[in-house]
Amino acid sequence: MGIAVLLKQVPDTTAKISVSGDRVDETAVSKWSMSPYDEYALEAALQLKEAGGGDIVAITCGPIRATKMLTDAAAVGVDNLILIQDEGVTDSTHVQSLLAAAVKRSGSDVVLCGKQAADTNGGSTGPGVSHLIGAACVGMISEVYAEGDGFIALRASPTGNERVEVSRPCLFTFDKGATELRRPNVRGIMMAKKKQIETVTSDDLGVAIGTSSVSLQSHSPPPVKPPGQKFEGADSVPVVVAKLRDEANVI
Amino acid sequence: MDVTIIAETTVDGLHPVTSQLVGAAIAIGGTPTVLCPGGLGTTAAASISGVSKVIGVEGDCFNTFDSGAWATALNPLVSDGVIIAASAPSGREVAAQIAAMRGIPIIQDATGLEAGITVTRGIYSGKAIEISTVTAPCAITLRANAFDAAGGGGSAVVSTVNQSADVAVAVREAIAKASERLDVAEADIIISGGRGMGDPANFSHLNDIADMIGAAVGASRAAVDTWGEIPHGMQVGQTGKTVTPSLYIAVGISGAIQHLAGMRTSKYIVAINKDPDAPIFGVADYGIVATWEAALPALKEELGKL
Numbered sequence: 001m002g003i004a005v006l007l008k009q010v011p012d013t014t015a016k017i018s019v020s021g022d023r024v025d026e027t028a029v030s031k032w033s034m035s036p037y038d039e040y041a042l043e044a045a046l047q048l049k050e051a052g053g054g055d056i057v058a059i060t061c062g063p064i065r066a067t068k069m070l071t072d073a074a075a076v077g078v079d080n081l082i083l084i085q086d087e088g089v090t091d092s093t094h095v096q097s098l099l100a101a102a103v104k105r106s107g108s109d110v111v112l113c114g115k116q117a118a119d120t121n122g123g124s125t126g127p128g129v130s131h132l133i134g135a136a137c138v139g140m141i142s143e144v145y146a147e148g149d150g151f152i153a154l155r156a157s158p159t160g161n162e163r164v165e166v167s168r169p170c171l172f173t174f175d176k177g178a179t180e181l182r183r184p185n186v187r188g189i190m191m192a193k194k195k196q197i198e199t200v201t202s203d204d205l206g207v208a209i210g211t212s213s214v215s216l217q218s219h220s221p222p223p224v225k226p227p228g229q230k231f232e233g234a235d236s237v238p239v240v241v242a243k244l245r246d247e248a249n250v251i
Numbered sequence: 252m253d254v255t256i257i258a259e260t261t262v263d264g265l266h267p268v269t270s271q272l273v274g275a276a277i278a279i280g281g282t283p284t285v286l287c288p289g290g291l292g293t294t295a296a297a298s299i300s301g302v303s304k305v306i307g308v309e310g311d312c313f314n315t316f317d318s319g320a321w322a323t324a325l326n327p328l329v330s331d332g333v334i335i336a337a338s339a340p341s342g343r344e345v346a347a348q349i350a351a352m353r354g355i356p357i358i359q360d361a362t363g364l365e366a367g368i369t370v371t372r373g374i375y376s377g378k379a380i381e382i383s384t385v386t387a388p389c390a391i392t393l394r395a396n397a398f399d400a401a402g403g404g405g406s407a408v409v410s411t412v413n414q415s416a417d418v419a420v421a422v423r424e425a426i427a428k429a430s431e432r433l434d435v436a437e438a439d440i441i442i443s444g445g446r447g448m449g450d451p452a453n454f455s456h457l458n459d460i461a462d463m464i465g466a467a468v469g470a471s472r473a474a475v476d477t478w479g480e481i482p483h484g485m486q487v488g489q490t491g492k493t494v495t496p497s498l499y500i501a502v503g504i505s506g507a508i509q510h511l512a513g514m515r516t517s518k519y520i521v522a523i524n525k526d527p528d529a530p531i532f533g534v535a536d537y538g539i540v541a542t543w544e545a546a547l548p549a550l551k552e553e554l555g556k557l
């Protein structure tokens with residue numbers, strides 16, 4: 001069995017996002033990290049491998065700086081690393097085609113990714129890739145293990161949670177998982193330094209990137225809220241409740 | 252312009268957010284057809300004003316949530332214009348699959364929509380706003396409570412189509428929710444507790460207040476991670492749920508950037524924290540510098556008088 005994980009490097013959740021002109025200034029981002037839900041996907045991939053074997057390939061579509069994230073993934077046990085060179089591709093549909101082509105080429109029959117990336121906040125990539133590779137999609141899971149030829153995954157349902165069964169080929173998108181991503185040990189870090197990263201282009205993957213019908217107009221900082229009112233002590237509770245009723249009309 | 256709305260359904264009918272999808276579609280000059288997966292909620296959908304037709308799509312595949320199967324069954328009924336769905340877990344996934352099937356772009360979780368089509372949404376967990384334009388055919392999901400709902404009194408024609416698809420996902424075991432409490436993603440008022448609550452048992456005070464005002468109870472990640480009794484489903488923030496209620500009350504929550512990412516777009520925010528310098532006060536409309544031990548009994552008493 002081959003396991004693929006789709007990992008994206010995004011500004012760390014603590015990083016400040018600044019807008020210069022009418023675009024987010026990515027050069028001002030102080031720290032780049034693996035998108036939080038992708039960490040859960042990666043940990044689940046490592047656990048699937050430990051339980052049932054199979055090689056893990058980590059695939060990212062992004063700029064050169066994303067190689068650091070791939071090396072970090074190798075340090076915790078990922079076997080193969082693929083960087084799809086992003087030629088300024090921002091349309092989700094195009095990213096999906098590139099990732100799907102790389103997954104197909106790797107021959108993986110189970111794919112894990114995040115439910116949404118911390119930059120786009122989209123959530124389209126997993127379901128889109130699953131369609132393109134002809135795999136079943138189980139979204140927003142928190143746990144998965146292999147059983148027989150397929151998998152059992154835990155996901156939220158309208159009435160609580162449910163364990164669902166699915167066979168290969170399949171794709172899982174991860175919500176917060178049950179276990180945090182493990183830390184690398186020294187040996188892992190040393191091995192990872194020597195690991196080759198296979199760099200491919202859209203041409204290599206045979207994907208033609210067309211024009212996008214989405215065009216970005218502007219980025220802007222979130223609207224600043226007018227400063228709120230602050231009160232000292234629990235004696236102020238009646239005042240606040242009255243304001244919630246009469247000023248804000250919310251209760 | 253043809254707009255196909257994929258209705259958001261609940262276990263027994265139509266989710267009220269569907270009226271907001273219709274309202275947004277009409278505001279951009281659309282003529283909406285509403286598809287009801289599983290044939291649920293067709294009567295309610297037909298009574299939303301401005302809906303031109305309602306199609307109940309019935310098939311065995313709708314008994315289990317499998318976004319691939321749902322999308323395959325719904326896709327033949329979708330027109331070439333704009334597809335609109337709710338930015339809820341199922342709506343997002345189904346819309347993304349349909350978009351991939353049709354090779355059209357999808358924009359998720361829009362908070363603004365204008366004719367043209369101009370779409371506004373948050374990126375980087377709300378740390379920036381993105382405005383883009385897109386032409387039909389395309390798919391767009393809309394955030395709940397960000398759009399005005401269309402009114403009632405409509406009388407659209409309802410038809411039923413039998414359309415199923417192969418299901419790849421089977422439910423092995425259903426695990427019921429521990430409590431019947433309202434979900435934070437659904438609620439118009441949320442009261443959340445953080446590590447400052449000191450002990451998970453103290454969340455009973457939040458539950459009491461929630462019951463008085465029909466609120467859901469939420470939590471910070473520190474509360475969820477520290478106490479097993481507080482399930483992840485209650486977590487608000489970057490790695491929890493993004494919520495936009497009318498009123499968000501944060502109790503004993505410091506206001507870390509990852510928490511703010513999930514709740515800063517709430518219409519009104521009340522913060523109760525004993526530390527006057529807690530960052531939560533930076534986003535609060537009404538801040539109360541007090542311990543919860545002092546403030547919550549007073550809050551209970553005041554709300555009781557309403």
Ligand SMILES: Cc1cc2nc3c(=O)[nH]c(=O)nc-3n(C[C@H](O)[C@H](O)[C@H](O)COP(=O)(O)OP(=O)(O)OC[C@H]3O[C@@H](n4cnc5c(N)ncnc54)[C@H](O)[C@@H]3O)c2cc1C
Nearest residue numbers: 445446447471472473488489490491503505510525542543
């Ligand atoms: C990748 C990543 C993702 C994250 N995602 C999330 C997320 O989704 N949601 C989230 O919430 N956090 C998230 N976090 C964690 C976040 O950084 C904070 O650690 C967390 O929000 C802190 O929770 P808290 O405010 O409850 O706890 P604390 O920071 O410990 O704050 C407790 C507060 O309670 C106050 N207090 C103490 N006693 C009392 C009292 N008796 N009465 C009143 N006030 C009192 C204190 O003054 C303090 O402000 C994430 C972090 C990372 C790195």
Ligand SMILES: Nc1ncnc2c1ncn2[C@@H]1O[C@H](COP(=O)(O)O)[C@@H](O)[C@H]1O
Nearest residue numbers: 006007061113114116117122123124125
């Ligand atoms: N450029 C990318 N490279 C690798 N994985 C990606 C990329 N974009 C998205 N993904 C994966 O798809 C998930 C959802 O992304 P999105 O649809 O952008 O919210 C992410 O959490 C990643 O697992």
